[in-house]
Amino acid sequence: MEVKHHALPGLIEFVPRVFADERGVFFESFSARLMEQAGAVANWVQDNQSRSKKGVLRGLHFQRPPHAQAKMVRVAQGRALDVVVDLRRDSPTYGQHAKVELSTEKSNVLFVPAGFAHGFVALEDDTLFLYKCSDYYAPAAEGGLHWNDPDLGIDWGIESPLVSGKDEELPGIRGFESPF
Numbered sequence: 001m002e003v004k005h006h007a008l009p010g011l012i013e014f015v016p017r018v019f020a021d022e023r024g025v026f027f028e029s030f031s032a033r034l035m036e037q038a039g040a041v042a043n044w045v046q047d048n049q050s051r052s053k054k055g056v057l058r059g060l061h062f063q064r065p066p067h068a069q070a071k072m073v074r075v076a077q078g079r080a081l082d083v084v085v086d087l088r089r090d091s092p093t094y095g096q097h098a099k100v101e102l103s104t105e106k107s108n109v110l111f112v113p114a115g116f117a118h119g120f121v122a123l124e125d126d127t128l129f130l131y132k133c134s135d136y137y138a139p140a141a142e143g144g145l146h147w148n149d150p151d152l153g154i155d156w157g158i159e160s161p162l163v164s165g166k167d168e169e170l171p172g173i174r175g176f177e178s179p180f
């Protein structure tokens, strides 16, 4: 498994070794041992799955402490541009974002530590997005930032994504008091 440490501290991408034969392909999408060795340590308690049409944008989401979630995200079908924003107040990269394309072709997996806002845009129809979370869904602890906030300055590479009403109401980062 190849390990890539991204510029935002703690953001780690894994690229598994893919075994192909006449039946198809096989790869380990998760290995606690290998991933923990690289620093992706979390107590995974919930797996989520969403399917999205091309152009659907979900995010930018987080859960506030004590229900903050680390996430281990990947795409099992299709392609997505994954975007994370560092909201850890003590981090040298606070407010900065990173983008990683996730796809079945690459079979890559991204570890997003707690303290980040997370979102993605589906780049293909029927994009199947799978992720592990280190805490249970806690609706009262949900928070987020607006995907198109000019202060975040994220180029999603898409003009008019399909966004939920809830996500369109999220605030920008200006005046935001990070709970992390």
Ligand SMILES: Cc1cn([C@H]2C[C@H](O)[C@@H](COP(=O)(O)OP(=O)(O)O[C@H]3O[C@@H](C)C(=O)[C@@H](O)[C@H]3O)O2)c(=O)[nH]c1=O
Pocket (backbone or CB within 6 Å): 048, 050, 058, 059, 060, 061, 062, 118, 119, 120, 136, 137, 164
């Ligand atoms: C996130 C979540 C939602 N739900 C329910 C609530 C709601 O009725 C329905 C859809 O929820 P949402 O609109 O929040 O789904 P979605 O916009 O896909 O939310 C997800 O977005 C990505 C970017 C993340 O990072 C995730 O943590 C999560 O916030 O599913 C659960 O039951 N459990 C969960 O863990």
